[in-house]
Amino acid sequence: xxxxxxxxxxxxxxxxxxxxxxxxxxxxxxxxxxxxxxxxxxxxxxxxxxxxxxxxxxxxxxxxxxxxxxxxxxxxxxxxxxxxxxxxxxxxxxxxxxxxxxxxxxxxxxxxxxxxxxxxxxxxxxxxxxxxxxxxxxxxxxxxxxxxxxxxxxxxxxxxxxxxxxxxxxxxxxxxxxxxxxxxxxxxxxxxxxxxxxxxxxxxxxxxxxxxxxxxxxxxxxxxxxxxxxxxxxxxxxxxxxxxxxxxxxxxxxxxxxxxxxxxxxxxxxxxxxxxxxxxxxxxxxxxxxxxxxxxxxxxxxxxxxxxxxxxxxxxxxxxxxxxxxxxxxxxxxxxxxxxxxxxxxxxxxxxxxxxxxxxxxxxxxxxxxxxxxxxxxxxxxxxxxxxxxxxxxxxxxxxxxxxxxxxxxxxxxxxxxxxxxxxxxxxxxxxxxxxxxxxxxxxxxxxxxxxxxxxxxxxxxxxxxxxxxxxxxxxxxxxxxxxxxxxxxxxxxxxxxxxxxxxxxxxxxxxxxxxxxxxxxxxxxxxxxxxxxxxxxxxxxxxxxxxxxxxxxxxxxxxxxxxxxxxxxxxxxxxxxxxxxxxxxxxxxxxxxxxxxxxxxxxxxxxxxxxxxxxxxxxxxxxxxxxxxxxxxxxxxxxxxxxxxxxxxxxxxxxxxxxxxxxxxxxxxxxxxxxxxxxxxxxxxxxxxxxxxxxxxxxxxxxxxxxxxxxxxxxxxxxxxxxxxxxxxxxxxxxxxxxxxxxxxxxxxxxxxxxxxxxxxxxxxxxxxxxxxxxxxxxxxxxxxxxxxxxxxxxxxxxxxxxxxxxxxxxxxxxxxxxxxxxxxxxxxxxxxxxxxxxxxxxxxxxxxxxxxxxxxxxxxxxxxxxxxxxxxxxxxxxxxxxxxxxxxxxxxxxxxxxxxxxxxxxxxxxxxxxxxxxxxxxxxxxxxxxxxxxxxxxxxxxxxxxxxxxxxxxxxxxxxxxxxxxxxxxxxxxxxx
Numbered sequence: 004x005x006x007x008x009x010x011x012x013x014x015x016x017x018x019x020x021x022x023x024x025x026x027x028x029x030x031x032x033x034x035x036x037x038x039x040x041x042x043x044x045x046x047x048x049x050x051x052x053x054x055x056x057x058x059x060x061x062x063x064x065x066x067x068x069x070x071x072x073x074x075x076x077x078x079x080x081x082x083x084x085x086x087x088x089x090x091x092x093x094x095x096x097x098x099x100x101x102x103x104x105x106x107x108x109x110x111x112x113x114x115x116x117x118x119x120x121x122x123x124x125x126x127x128x129x130x131x132x133x134x135x136x137x138x139x140x141x142x143x144x145x146x147x148x149x150x151x152x153x154x155x156x157x158x159x160x161x162x163x164x165x166x167x168x169x170x171x172x173x174x175x176x177x178x179x180x181x182x183x184x185x186x187x188x189x190x191x192x193x194x195x196x197x198x199x200x201x202x203x204x205x206x207x208x209x210x211x212x213x214x215x216x217x218x219x220x221x222x223x224x225x226x227x228x229x230x231x232x233x234x235x236x237x238x239x240x241x242x243x244x245x246x247x248x249x250x251x252x253x254x255x256x257x258x259x260x261x262x263x264x265x266x267x268x269x270x271x272x273x274x275x276x277x278x279x280x281x282x283x284x285x286x287x288x289x290x291x292x293x294x295x296x297x298x299x300x301x302x303x304x305x306x307x308x309x310x311x312x313x314x315x316x317x318x319x320x321x322x323x324x325x326x327x328x329x330x331x332x333x334x335x336x337x338x339x340x341x342x343x344x345x346x347x348x349x350x351x352x353x354x355x356x357x358x359x360x361x362x363x364x365x366x367x368x369x370x371x372x373x374x375x376x377x378x379x380x381x382x383x384x385x386x387x388x389x390x391x392x393x394x395x396x397x398x399x400x401x402x403x404x405x406x407x408x409x410x411x412x413x414x415x416x417x418x419x420x421x422x423x424x425x426x427x428x429x430x431x432x433x434x435x436x437x438x439x440x441x442x443x444x445x446x447x448x449x450x451x452x453x454x455x456x457x458x459x460x461x462x463x464x465x466x467x468x469x470x471x472x473x474x475x476x477x478x479x480x481x482x483x484x485x486x487x488x489x490x491x492x493x494x495x496x497x498x499x500x501x502x503x504x505x506x507x508x509x510x511x512x513x514x515x516x517x518x519x520x521x522x523x524x525x526x527x528x529x530x531x532x533x534x535x536x537x538x539x540x541x542x543x544x545x546x547x548x549x550x551x552x553x554x555x556x557x558x559x560x561x562x563x564x565x566x567x568x569x570x571x572x573x574x575x576x577x578x579x580x581x582x583x584x585x586x587x588x589x590x591x592x593x594x595x596x597x598x599x600x601x602x603x604x605x606x607x608x609x610x611x612x613x614x615x616x617x618x619x620x621x622x623x624x625x626x627x628x629x630x631x632x633x634x635x636x637x638x639x640x641x642x643x644x645x646x647x648x649x650x651x652x653x654x655x656x657x658x659x660x661x662x663x664x665x666x667x668x669x670x671x672x673x674x675x676x677x678x679x680x681x682x683x684x685x686x687x688x689x690x691x692x693x694x695x696x697x698x699x700x701x702x703x704x705x706x707x708x709x710x711x712x713x714x715x716x717x718x719x720x721x722x723x724x725x726x727x728x729x730x731x732x733x734x735x736x737x738x739x740x741x742x743x744x745x746x747x748x749x750x751x752x753x754x755x756x757x758x759x760x761x762x763x764x765x766x767x768x769x770x771x772x773x774x775x776x777x778x779x780x781x782x783x784x785x786x787x788x789x790x791x792x793x794x795x796x797x798x799x800x801x802x803x804x805x806x807x808x809x810x811x812x813x814x815x816x817x818x819x820x821x822x823x824x825x826x827x828x829x830x831x832x833x834x835x836x837x838x839x840x841x842x843x844x845x846x847x848x849x850x851x852x853x854x855x856x857x858x859x860x861x862x863x864x865x866x867x868x869x870x871x872x873x874x875x876x877x878x879x880x881x882x883x884x885x886x887x888x889x890x891x892x893x894x895x896x897x898x899x900x901x902x903x904x905x906x907x908x909x910x911x912x913x914x915x916x917x918x919x920x921x922x923x924x925x926x927x928x929x930x931x932x933x934x935x936x937x938x939x940x941x942x943x944x945x946x947x948x949x950x951x952x953x954x955x956x957x958x959x960x961x962x963x964x965x966x967x968x969x970x971x972x973x974x975x976x977x978x979x980x981x982x
Contacts, residue, residue, distance in 0.1 A: 702753020
């Protein structure tokens with residue numbers, strides 16, 4: 004149905020449309036293309052003014068207008084056929100043309116895609132295609148583009164390496180699973196395509212004598228990379244489809260393609276609820292029918308359980324809560340996909356039943372959400388009213404989504420803010436005013452959200468997370484006390500009776516907060532939340548083992564967030580979060596300060612299961628990669644937000660570690676492991692981003708070596724606590740940059756070519772900026788570069804050969820000591836082994852032990868005098884005699900003294916394993932190694948506990964047990980270093 008409103012009546016858009024029509028007419032004239040005056044349109048073949056109908060299309064879609072202007076002849080050919088429903092062959096492109104090189108193949112594929120999209124948009128905007136046709140056409144277009152790219156990549160691969168085969172000689176094909184809306188045949192207009200790649204069996208290619216055989220994994224990875232490039236890469240002709248591979252096992256940290264057995268093992272051992280949800284829509288697009296069926300049989304038990312899986316409701320609730328928190332955090336309430344009552348809630352409503360009952364009711368094993376709703380209506384899982392409202396809302400929301408994206412072929416889901424864009428949308432949706440459109444949209448969303456809340460969230464969910472709890476007598480009691488409406492004596496008695504040790508101090512703190520300027524200046528809504536959350540905090544503190552400390556820290560937080568009432572609302576809506584908060588605040592001042600400084604972390608307290616889980620390094624890397632990808636997709640040009648994203652990720656991971664630490668769910672050494680892994684994955688991600696940014700500007704570094712063109716890289720070497728895998732919560736990062744550029748013509752290959760040394764300096768500066776810049780989210784890490792050759796006077800990024808020469812000829816003994824704890828942590832992996840070889844060589848040099856001992860002693864004494872923070876009878880656990888630094892220096896001395904005869908001592912950078920290595924090599928007694936290891940752990944434990952309470956490493960008094968440890972360390976120092 005075409006809107007009765009004429010585009011000429013849209014005062015904001017009419018001039019723009021007139022200009023587009025003028026541009027088209029000019030392009031037609033320039034190419035001698037005859038423009039028709041009128042057209043026969045519609046089922047009744049009415050004669051309609053060509054300019055009027057073209058004006059509607061151009062008004063609604065500048066993308067189509069630009070496409071028409073590029074090639075008016077092609078546009079007129081499209082117009083002749085646009086009344087015919089889009090056939091199975093949506094993409095008018097022949098991938099088998101042998102005379103096309105890769106560049107021309109990509110160009111023609113992109114141009115063909117643009118015209119297909121233009122035709123689909125025209126039929127949709129003119130009302131000649133219903134939603135089903137539009138979604139199916141878009142999905143077929145994606146299918147055919149994928150198949151074209153796959154065919155090209157396949158032919159290129161087998162031409163070089165031969166056909167991949169199993170170990171039994173069976174030819175292999177790659178099965179590409181379309182996920183999400185593509186898998187469901189419901190792709191929206193400018194959507195990403197979510198894909199998973201798989202092949203049946205391991206083996207290798209069957210190569211001819213002039214081909215190079217590859218194992219199947221490598222063959223299919225290379226094929227996948229080419230395929231993604233053909234679809235995803237943006238050229239002068241645009242792109243085909245943005246490819247998203249994050250739904251594959253392990254996400255971006257996982258292999259690009261896996262064989263069937265590996266997939267089956269992953270989903271059996273590691274598959275998560277959200278992956279079951281995603282697999283509902285999985286649909287094979289390429290591969291032989293036999294391979295497609297084999298993969299379907301393999302995956303089906305993971306998706307559809309044989310029993311009624313009511314646990315899926317809880318899983319979907321958690322997923323929805325996560326989405327809604329993200330919606331609230333990013334301000335996406337007007338997002339027609341993710342917002343309340345949006346497309347995602349329609350999908351969740353149907354897919355909850357699929358996950359629960361799909362294994363027992365095969366009729367539910369369909370991919371289309373509209374078909375699912377039809378099945379649920381048929382089996383009476385949904386009432387007629389609910390099913391009709393969901394289907395009507397889905398059609399309306401998907402039309403809205405498509406017409407938002409048809410404007411400029413961009414992935415948009417939020418309602419426009421600008422007046423001109425609002426006008427374009429309501430006109431495209433066949434409404435006369437924005438208010439009329441919004442009224443119907445809101446009605447659909449309200450219907451969806453009501454059904455979703457009742458069916459998926461359950462009747463009690465709203466009460467626990469949305470409804471405001473009543474103000475009971477206890478709340479009134481504490482509020483009267485804090486507001487000063489209770490007599491002073493009665494107030495002190497009430498606090499004392501509740502378990503507070505210093506009721507007078509608590510009372511004064513409460514009165515100070517309630518009468519503070521920030522509280523008195525609150526808005527009515529914020530004040531109402533404050534008056535509910537304050538009594539709740541007092542209540543939860545009384546349940547703590549340390550009520551006074553807990554409440555005082557909670558009051559600090561409340562004062563810090565008083566002007567951001569969303570955090571008060573969170574603590575009210577999720578009482579379990581407040582309980583977790585009190586638990587953590589009761590045991591750690593440092594953690595309390597950290598959360599107060601970063602209140603966004605309160606969101607992490609909502610799920611205690613996630614809070615007390617410590618991810619492995621590869622999981623951290625995957626999570627960070629996913630986070631960065633999302634930020635780049637959403638805000639590709641907002642570098643500050645990307646920097647904040649890294650900082651938020653660090654804060655969230657620190658919260659997990661600290662929560663497990665203070666509740667003794669994670670031992671000290673594992674705490675250091677977690678913090679070290681966190682720094683490593685962040686450095687690795689920062690390096691990757693910096694490399695991409697700097698190479699885009701200056702080109703990749705290159706050099707000629709032995710007649711070959713090479714691409715040098717840069718590595719990041721960790722020293723100190725990071726190098727020794729002993730990072731603490733507030734530790735600096737001691738790092739050194741090195742590069743491996745050698746040979747002739749050491750310059751970058753970009754249009755703005757620079758010397759490689761300049762390139763690597765700028766790369767290092769970019770990394771330092773990302774890590775060290777202070778944003779609203781804080782700073783990632785303080786970085787110390789003084790351990791590089793020649794210290795602050797040295798070049799920022801020395802070459803690996805220069806680094807080696809410095810270590811061989813100029814380094815001091817203290818620099819060799821630092822090298823004991825050094826290791827490669829990020830950057831070009833080629834530098835890892837190069838650095839390791841240099842480190843082994845330097846540490847294994849034969850040294851005069853007597854001279855070495857004196858130099859280590861002297862350095863230790865200088866450190867003790869300059870760094871010890873103790874006064875009078877206090878003891879500095881790090882620097883005083885018998886402290887942890889004595890053990891570290893003894894270990895470093897041992898490595899430098901003994902590695903010439905015991906190369907295995909250069910293997911590890913951390914003190915614990917080095918002490919164990921000394922004993923295994925017979926260099927010290929096993930009992931001595933055990934004592935020093937225990938002493939090291941004991942001292943680190945005390946230092947760590949001091950830090951968690953916000954204190955330095957100085958004790959006013961040592962316990963008898965700790966004094967025995969310190970005196971024992973001092974005796975070992977005397978035996979090793981002073982005899």
